[in-house]
Amino acid sequence: MPTSTPKAPPPLTADSALFLDFDGTLVALAETPEAIEVPSGLVGLLTDLHDWLGGAVAIVSGRQIDMLDRFLAPLRLPSGGEHGVQRRDAQGKMREQPPPDLTLVLDVANRLAGEYPDLLVERKHAAVALHYRRAPQLESLCHRVLADLVSPWPGLELLHGKSVFEVKPAGVNKGVAIAAFMQEAPFAGRTPFFAGDDTTDETGFAAVQPMGGVAIKVGSGETLARHHLESPKAVFEWLASVLPASQQGQGNQQ
Numbered sequence: 218m219p220t221s222t223p224k225a226p227p228p229l230t231a232d233s234a235l236f237l238d239f240d241g242t243l244v245a246l247a248e249t250p251e252a253i254e255v256p257s258g259l260v261g262l263l264t265d266l267h268d269w270l271g272g273a274v275a276i277v278s279g280r281q282i283d284m285l286d287r288f289l290a291p292l293r294l295p296s297g298g299e300h301g302v303q304r305r306d307a308q309g310k311m312r313e314q315p316p317p318d319l320t321l322v323l324d325v326a327n328r329l330a331g332e333y334p335d336l337l338v339e340r341k342h343a344a345v346a347l348h349y350r351r352a353p354q355l356e357s358l359c360h361r362v363l364a365d366l367v368s369p370w371p372g373l374e375l376l377h378g379k380s381v382f383e384v385k386p387a388g389v390n391k392g393v394a395i396a397a398f399m400q401e402a403p404f405a406g407r408t409p410f411f412a413g414d415d416t417t418d419e420t421g422f423a424a425v426q427p428m429g430g431v432a433i434k435v436g437s438g439e440t441l442a443r444h445h446l447e448s449p450k451a452v453f454e455w456l457a458s459v460l461p462a463s464q465q466g467q468g469n470q471q
């Protein structure tokens with residue numbers, strides 16, 4: 218992947234479409250999925266951006282959409298969940314791939330977590346995540362076990378995110394989800410911006426840049442993205458700085 222000098226993103230304009238990853242981009246990473254803290258003012262800021270951009274703001278995450286809704290309540294944005302396996306459009310219509318049979322994957326992951334209590338299993342609608350953040354020395358064991366399990370099944374894919382391996386349906390990713398949003402109102406015809414921090418966000422960067430859009434890598438690491446922001450705090454500050462003064466404050470009244 219190219220690693221040219223990263224530069225700050227250009228400002229959003231009223232005809233932009235904004236796609237945002239969640240963990241590591243809008244909220245700082247934490248030891249467990251439930252331990253994250255949603256920064257004060259984030260929900261209000263996203264609400265104002267959503268109003269300013271005519272509804273063209275979506276979260277595109279590895280998390281389940283109902284979990285995103287819980288963290289961002291009362292806001293319910295258009296969302297891609299589980300790396301695009303689920304998608305809720307701007308009208309609120311939900312599209313979900315049928316879950317594959319993950320019984321064996323779940324059994325194996327739970328057995329491993331029984332043996333190593335610092336591992337954490339997250340069951341999603343159509344995926345199973347095995348988190349090893351509290352036991353980094355178990356990375357290669359987790360990888361080996363899940364890779365062996367998944368390799369005979371072409372319908373399943375093993376994703377490697379930050380301190381996590383996820384088994385999910387193959388063939389869908391964040392790039393596919395963003396491309397689907399870009400076919401629909403109010404996203405269609407706008408310039409897409411996508412910010413994300415993880416390797417699993419690279420498909421999103423690969424989708425928006427050929428559309429003339431802006432890909433923003435948050436934090437360090439090799440990336441296709443041509444723009445960069447240092448941290449979730451820098452993402453917050455950038456979003457707050459590009460929002461016109463006349464649009465500020467509406468969401469904070471909630």
Ligand SMILES: O=P(O)(O)OC[C@H]1O[C@H](O[C@H]2O[C@H](CO)[C@@H](O)[C@H](O)[C@H]2O)[C@H](O)[C@@H](O)[C@@H]1O
Binds near residue numbers: 380383
């Ligand atoms: O696509 P994202 O919105 O970045 O979601 C990716 C995964 O995020 C969550 O796990 C990650 O964040 C946790 C909380 O900071 C952290 O403990 C874990 O190590 C990270 O991998 C979430 O639990 C996963 O389901 C998402 O796929």
